[in-house]
């Protein structure tokens with residue numbers, strides 16, 4: 001699974017960085033368009049919703065200037081803006097669309113040294129050990145296939161860092177991570193969903209079976225691991241789909257994952273913006289907005305109604321405790 005692009009949009013300064021130079025060569029055959037800022041590319045912002053897949057095939061290069069950490073209270077203590085935001089894949093519910101609208105294409109930031117310097121400094125100065133989520137704005141395993149940023153990050157944090165890094169992924173390309181000197185300081189989290197949902201909703205991501213194998217291999221390589229069942233999408237046959245998913249997980253996850261991994265569960269939220277883009281860009285796609293079981297929760301967002309959530313929660317807790325009882329459920333959100 002790789003990434004193909006049809007054009008590059010770049011801030012000229014990016015070519016003064018190693019990654020910018022390497023990508024300039026790698027994608028020498030594409031058209032390179034100069035931009036003033038990765039944050040504002042007027043010609044792309046003006047595109048129609050139905051051009052969304054086309055926009056996703058552009059690669060944007062910039063230098064990250066804002067480095068604001070946001071407190072978080074789940075697996076990590078902080079959400080850290082890191083080496084990319086946006087993504088080449090096209091999950092119909094992707095939260096990045098809420099932030100960036102149509103412009104949720106992959107933006108790479110070439111100043112990784114600066115970002116990691118800052119992270120190491122913050123980690124070192126904190127009164128207690130902290131966990132930093134570096135993958136909340138993109139999928140770093142997919143990004144890594146063209147940047148090689150993860151080996152650099154994981155090994156340097158292993159040597160110099162205090163506390164932990166963590167990131168979730170929907171991709172299986174973990175080969176470059178297996179032999180790294182990570183020192184147990186990177187928590188790897190694999191996101192899973194029933195294969196039918198992956199095929200119909202998570203366009204461009206890895207198949208379930210390969211995700212499970214990647215998770216097993218990362219645990220075997222000594223990384224602390226977790227699994228996200230996320231986002232749980234309540235299609236009409238959801239009990240059957242998630243029941244089968246849990247069966248498959250119970251069968252295929254290694255004893256190491258079962259004995260040391262944790263589980264996070266997040267029910268889908270969806271927004272008016274996503275619905276508008278998906279309706280135009282994927283007219284035959286699955287309809288994720290179901291007003292019968294969803295309710296508004298402000299700012300154009302929808303989530304499942306309370307009684308529906310309760311039903312899903314108790315179903316998942318029961319099935320998981322029967323088949324994967326050794327894995328603690330950290331939270332259901």
Ligand code: SF4
Nearest residue numbers: 087089090091094138
């Ligand atoms: S893989 Fe993650 S970041 Fe990429 S489109 Fe899907 S949800 Fe968004």
